[in-house]
Amino acid sequence: MSSISSPRGTRAPAVEARALIKTYPGGVTALNGMDVTVESGTVFGLLGPNGAGKSTTVKILTTLARPDSGAATVAGHDVLRHPDRVRRAIGVVAQNSGADLVATGRENLRLQGRLYGVGGAVLESRVDELLERFSLTDAAGRPVAGYSGGMRRRLDVALGLVHRPEILFLDEPTTGLDPEARAAMWDEIGRLAGAEGLTILLTTHYLEEADRLAERVAIVDRGRVVVTGTPGELKGELRGDAVHLELRTPLGDTGRSLLDAALGALPGVHEVVGDGRRISVRADDGAAAVPALLAALERAGVAVAAATVARPSLDDVYLRYTGRSYADADGASSASSAPVLAGGAR
Numbered sequence: 001m002s003s004i005s006s007p008r009g010t011r012a013p014a015v016e017a018r019a020l021i022k023t024y025p026g027g028v029t030a031l032n033g034m035d036v037t038v039e040s041g042t043v044f045g046l047l048g049p050n051g052a053g054k055s056t057t058v059k060i061l062t063t064l065a066r067p068d069s070g071a072a073t074v075a076g077h078d079v080l081r082h083p084d085r086v087r088r089a090i091g092v093v094a095q096n097s098g099a100d101l102v103a104t105g106r107e108n109l110r111l112q113g114r115l116y117g118v119g120g121a122v123l124e125s126r127v128d129e130l131l132e133r134f135s136l137t138d139a140a141g142r143p144v145a146g147y148s149g150g151m152r153r154r155l156d157v158a159l160g161l162v163h164r165p166e167i168l169f170l171d172e173p174t175t176g177l178d179p180e181a182r183a184a185m186w187d188e189i190g191r192l193a194g195a196e197g198l199t200i201l202l203t204t205h206y207l208e209e210a211d212r213l214a215e216r217v218a219i220v221d222r223g224r225v226v227v228t229g230t231p232g233e234l235k236g237e238l239r240g241d242a243v244h245l246e247l248r249t250p251l252g253d254t255g256r257s258l259l260d261a262a263l264g265a266l267p268g269v270h271e272v273v274g275d276g277r278r279i280s281v282r283a284d285d286g287a288a289a290v291p292a293l294l295a296a297l298e299r300a301g302v303a304v305a306a307a308t309v310a311r312p313s314l315d316d317v318y319l320r321y322t323g324r325s326y327a328d329a330d331g332a333s334s335a336s337s338a339p340v341l342a343g344g345a346r
């Protein structure tokens, strides 16, 4: 794993996981040396395509699963030796809602509070505060079954906060939400982190979400972190613009090597990555490099279907560290949902 910069702060990290390995029955290696450090009071994003190992990491850190090997502390407590202490210090918003659909929003919040030993006037005022904050006051007396997807997700987050945890785990907080509800959730998560000094570890497969919310991002691929840093650092590390070239016909390995050499020799062009069908290069000035790139491809007898120029995005960071495009790795699951490509540099 590479790290662009050291995390800030002198307090003990809120979350520290080292060399986690987890293999599920059937031989699927979900985690293959996962390392995560989350500083107190920050929002940290675990970004990766479906199946990268994000949920498994969260399950281990929230004491719902045990690693085969490796170690982790959360809020200073060892997850294997003191799972009860960890559970008291954290709030968890899982991918699937834990709310009772038959009960009202208010009843769900009260029940959750009681499970954590909160009661009486303290609980009532906390429930009112959370209903207000998550714009659920008007719906508080209605059964959750009648809530919209966005309302249910807001209630899920409120449920995770009733007992005032130090650390909140949000597993894919906006998956399945429409763009409007997603934007509202982003605002709320941003406010939570700012106002309450809460530490938040969120997992996401949306590049834009990690870019927007997380102060630090770890890009996860095949059960381990391939790079970590602030979104700005990760993108800033990529010199210049990305030029994406889509070829009419895929190239074989020999054609690819010849092309790499031909394109890489052009002035102002730095890296050539991609598979046989899609080639991405980095160029000091993307727009200026396009004519030279197209001419070089034409000389090599390679037909181009499309060329696009983009400012560095987390998509490019992913491509650089894994050699695969994020959209390809994330598969059809995200192709059908909201925007996955972060646009310009932040």
Ligand SMILES: Nc1ncnc2c1ncn2[C@@H]1O[C@H](COP(=O)(O)OP(=O)(O)OP(=O)(O)O)[C@@H](O)[C@H]1O
Pocket (backbone or CB within 6 Å): 024, 025, 026, 028, 029, 030, 048, 049, 050, 051, 052, 053, 054, 055, 056, 057, 172, 205
């Ligand atoms: N209970 C399980 N039994 C067997 N395999 C599992 C189990 N849970 C997860 N896996 C496998 O482990 C790998 C990592 O899954 P995990 O859910 O941690 O990934 P993820 O990055 O969170 O993806 P997603 O967003 O789809 O949940 C995947 O290949 C998945 O199929």
